[in-house]
Amino acid sequence: MEKKLSLNFGFLGLGMGGTSIAAECADIKTNIKNNNYPYTALLINSNQIDLNKIEPVNTTSEKMLIGDGKGAGRDINIGEQLYTKDQEDIKQRVETRFKEVDFVWLVAGLGGGTGTGAVIQAIGTLLKSGFSGRFGMILTLPRRKEGRTVIENALQRLQKISQAMGKLGPILLVDNEKLFKQFSEEKPNSSVSEYLKFSNRYVAEALHDLNTVTASYLPTGEYHFDSSEFEKLLKTPGLLHFARFTEKASAIDSSNNLSYAQKLKELIQKGVLSDGYNLEEAKRLAVSVLTDNSTAKRMFTFEFTKRMEDLVNELSPTALEKPIATYQSNDLKGTAEASFYAVFAGLGLPQGRISEMVTEHNRLKELEQKVLETKKEDLFASFDTSPTPEKEEEINDFEALFGSDTNEKEKEDDVEDTLKHLNLL
Numbered sequence: 001m002e003k004k005l006s007l008n009f010g011f012l013g014l015g016m017g018g019t020s021i022a023a024e025c026a027d028i029k030t031n032i033k034n035n036n037y038p039y040t041a042l043l044i045n046s047n048q049i050d051l052n053k054i055e056p057v058n059t060t061s062e063k064m065l066i067g068d069g070k071g072a073g074r075d076i077n078i079g080e081q082l083y084t085k086d087q088e089d090i091k092q093r094v095e096t097r098f099k100e101v102d103f104v105w106l107v108a109g110l111g112g113g114t115g116t117g118a119v120i121q122a123i124g125t126l127l128k129s130g131f132s133g134r135f136g137m138i139l140t141l142p143r144r145k146e147g148r149t150v151i152e153n154a155l156q157r158l159q160k161i162s163q164a165m166g167k168l169g170p171i172l173l174v175d176n177e178k179l180f181k182q183f184s185e186e187k188p189n190s191s192v193s194e195y196l197k198f199s200n201r202y203v204a205e206a207l208h209d210l211n212t213v214t215a216s217y218l219p220t221g222e223y224h225f226d227s228s229e230f231e232k233l234l235k236t237p238g239l240l241h242f243a244r245f246t247e248k249a250s251a252i253d254s255s256n257n258l259s260y261a262q263k264l265k266e267l268i269q270k271g272v273l274s275d276g277y278n279l280e281e282a283k284r285l286a287v288s289v290l291t292d293n294s295t296a297k298r299m300f301t302f303e304f305t306k307r308m309e310d311l312v313n314e315l316s317p318t319a320l321e322k323p324i325a326t327y328q329s330n331d332l333k334g335t336a337e338a339s340f341y342a343v344f345a346g347l348g349l350p351q352g353r354i355s356e357m358v359t360e361h362n363r364l365k366e367l368e369q370k371v372l373e374t375k376k377e378d379l380f381a382s383f384d385t386s387p388t389p390e391k392e393e394e395i396n397d398f399e400a401l402f403g404s405d406t407n408e409k410e411k412e413d414d415v416e417d418t419l420k421h422l423n424l425l
Contacts, residue, residue, distance in 0.1 A: 003030055003031060003032065003212045003215075003216045004032075004212065004215040004216045005030075005032075005038055005211055005212060005215060006211050006212070006214045006215040006226075006227035006230045006231065007102040007103045007211060007227070007230070007231060007234070008038060008039070008100065008101050008102045008103070009025070009038075009039045009101065009102070009103055009104070009105060009207070009211065010039065010040050010041065010042075010097065010098040010101035010103070010104045010105070011023075011025045011026050011039065011040070011041040011042075011104070011105045011107055012041070012042050012044070012094065012098075012104055012105070012106050012107065012122060012126070013041055013042070013043045013044065013107045013108075014044050014045070014083075014106070014107065014108040014109075014114060014115040014118050014119060014122055015044075015045055015046075015079070015108055015109050015112050015113070015114035015115025015116070015118070016045060016047065016050040016053075016109060016112060016114070016115070017107075017108070017109020017111075017112065017115060017140050018107040018108040018109050018115040018138075018140075019043040019044070019045055019050075019051065019054050019063075019107075020053075020054060020196065020200055021107045021109075021138060021140070021174070021200045021203055021204075022041045022042075022043055022105070022107040023041055023043055023054050023056045023058075023061060024197075024200040024201055024203070024204045025039060025041065025105070025107075025203065025204040025207065025208075026039045026040055026041035026056060026058045026060070026061045027056060027057045027058050027061075027204070028204050028205070028208045029057075030212075037057075037058040037059075037060060039058070040058065040060040040061055040062075040097060040098070040101070041056065041058070041060075041061040041062070041097075042061075042062050042064065042093055042094060042097045042098075043056070043061060043062065043063045043064065044064045044065075044066060044083075044090065044114075044118070045063075045064075045065065045066070045071075045114055046065070046066050046067040046069070046070075046071050046072050046078075046079065046082045046113070046114045047069065047070065047071035047072075047114070048065055048069035048070075050071070051063055051065055062093065062097060064089075064090070064093065066082045066083060066085070066086045066090075066114075067082040067085075071113065071114065072112070072113025072114045072117060073113055074111075074112055074113045074149055074150065074153065075113045075117070076113055076116045076117035076153050076156065076157070077117065078113055078117065079112075079113040079114040079115070079116060079117020079118050080117040080118060080120070080121060081117075082114065082117075082118070083114075083117065083118035083121045083122065084121055087121060087125060090122075090125055091125050091128060091129055094125055094126065094129045095129050095130075098129075098131070102134065102231075103134050103135065103136070103231075103234060104126060104131050104134065104135040104136075105135070105136055105137065105138050105207075106119070106122055106123065106126060106135060106136070106137045106138070107137070107138040107139075108122070108137070108138075108139055108140075109139075109140040109142075110139050110140060110141060110142065110153065110154035110157055110158060111140075111141075111142035111146060111150035111151065111153050111154045112150070112153070113153075116153045116154065116156075116157050117153075119137075119139075119157055119161075120157065120160060120161075123137075123168070133169070133235055134169075134235075135169050136168075136169035136170040136171065136172065136234060136240070137161075137168070137169070137170075137171045137172070138171075138172045138174065138203060139158075139161075139171060139172070139173055139174070140173075140174040140175075140176055141154060141173060141174070141175045141176060141177065141274070141353065141357070142154050142176060142177075143176045143177045143180055144177055144356075144360050147364070148361055148364035148365060148368065151357055151360060151361045151364070152361055154357065155354075155357055155358065155361060158349075158354070162349055165237055165238060166237050166238075167237065168237055169234065169235060169236075169237065170233075170234055170235075170236060170237070170238065170239070170240040170345055171238070171239050171240060172203070172239075172240045172273065173239060173273065173274040173350070174199065174203060174273045174274065175273065175274040175275070175350075175353060176199070177353075178271070178273075178274060178275060179195075179198075179199045179272075179273065180195060183195045183198060183199070202272065202273070203273065206242060206244060206272075206273075209244065209339075209341060210230070210242070210288075210341060210343060211230070213288050213290055213327065213341060214226055214227050214229070214230040214288070215227050216329075217290060217327035217328065217329050218327060218328055218329065219325060219326065219327055220296055220300050220326045220327065220328050221300060221305060221324070221325065221326045223323040223324055223325050224323070224325055225286040225288055225323045225325035229286065229321070229323065230286075232284070232321075233284050233286065233343065233345045234345075236283050236284050236345040236346045237346065238281075238283065238345060238346040238347050238348065239277065239346075239347035239348065239349060239350070240343065240344070240345050240347070241268075241271065241274070241277050241279075241343070241344045241347055242272075242273075242341070242342060242343040242344065243264065243267040243268045243270075243271065243272060243340075243341075243342045244267075244272075244339065244340060244341045244342070245263065245264070245267055245339075245340055246337050246338070246339045246340075247260065247263070247337065247338050247340070248336060248337055248338075249291060249292075249295040249299065249336045249337055249338050250336065252299055252338055260307075260338075260340070261307045261308060261310075261311050264287075264308075264311065264340050264342060265311055265314075265315070267342075268315065268342050268344075269315075274350060274353065275350065275353070276350030276351065276352040276353045277344070277347045277348070277350050278347070278348060278351070279315045279316050279344060279347070280315075280316060280317065280318065281316075281346065281347050281348050282315075282316040282318075282319045282344040282345065282346055282347055283319060283320055283345055283346025284319055284320055284321045284322070284344075284345045284346060285312060285315075285316050285319050285321070285322045285342070285343060285344045285345065286321075286322065286323050286324075286325065286342070286343055287308055287311075287312060287322075287323075287324050287325070287340070287341070287342045288325045288326075288327065288340075288341040288342075289308075289324075289325070289326050289327065289338060289339070289340050289341075290326075290327045290328070290329065290338070290339045290341075291327075291328060291337065291338040291339070292328065292329065292330070292336070292337075293328045293329070293330055295328075295336065295338060296326065296327075296328035299338060300326045300328075304326075305324055305326070308324045309324055312324070312342075316344065319344075
């Protein structure tokens with residue numbers, strides 16, 4: 001079966017983290033005739049080595065270096081300046097690269113210099129290029145161990161974005177602290193590069209699945225979460241949160257909500273990319289369930305729909321729209337699986353996680369201050385510079401025997417001149 005897309009996505013990646021995620025999203029391959037790689041990306045970085053690491057499979061993706069190739073050194077002011085210097089060129093490339101695109105995802109890793117520094121300017125580029133109401137953001141949160149500068153950079157930009165969040169599109173947060181911990185527990189012997197590949201691929205596949213399930217399969221129930229509703233959801237300002245899982249059909253008992261509803265609830269609350277959201281704030285949500293034809297006849301009963309409706313109403317009672325959409329497909333015959341997708345839009349920032357970042361930043365700042373204060377102490381305050389009698393006698397005896405080859409006054413002048421030169425006097 002040839003899968004269809006609800007929307008044609010474009011990805012504007014900034015910095016090392018942003019370009020790696022954007023490239024992975026654009027590398028999603030489909031069976032769409034004459035369009036195996038339906039998405040495209042513009043990948044912008046100020047570090048030539050990091051940009052060279054990105055090797056897109058999709059030949060429509062474009063790489064662009066800004067600055068002299070040495071990077072921004074985790075300085076967000078430099079990152080912003082480098083982007084601003086080339087913003088007219090960037091704007092032209094955005095308009096050319098995304099000419100046929102329905103929706104652009106601006107992707108940046110918060111914490112570094114280029115992506116974090118340029119993200120506000122890049123929002124302006126998209127607005128000026130005709131993408132007002134047609135773009136969202138994928139932003140990564142740094143890990144605790146990445147240092148105070150990285151955390152401070154992320155918080156500064158996140159604070160500015162939150163102030164304008166009501167006028168922006170959806171924001172998908174990727175919490176590296178959460179993902180890294182989960183991955184290290186499940187695959188402790190894996191490499192960091194494998195972790196990055198895992199997290200980038202998860203974002204790419206999750207977005208693509210949501211984009212295809214709404215347009216490709218036959219709905220079986222009263223409700224259908226179609227392409228227009230998906231687009232409306234993506235135009236909802238605020239945080240975007242989703243969960244998904246696949247279960248063996250034999251393990252699902254439609255009369256027992258513990259076999260599916262409880263698991264879905266736990267995954268929604270736990271989150272995959274990030275967590276800590278107040279789901280009662282959701283403006284819109286949707287749950288989609290996909291399986292093969294034979295399983296659909298057994299599974300999609302009145303009781304099944306009721307259980308799912310109870311679940312979403314418990315989590316987000318005031319959401320404006322909350323369809324439960326069920327789908328079936330002959331192409332899934334033999335898989336004997338059911339896939340669940342849940343997406344929530346219009347959420348506020350995850351307060352717990354942001355508070356943790358603020359607390360960690362302040363802790364590191366206080367620790368740094370204590371270190372500096374200790375460093376300023378006069379380590380030689382108790383050092384007695386007066387010569388011991390024995391030492392003084394040795395000096396006098398030596399000079400009496402051999403004389404002095406240096407005028408004492410000259411020595412004092414030399415020392416004084418040196419100290420003045422070093423600004424120590």
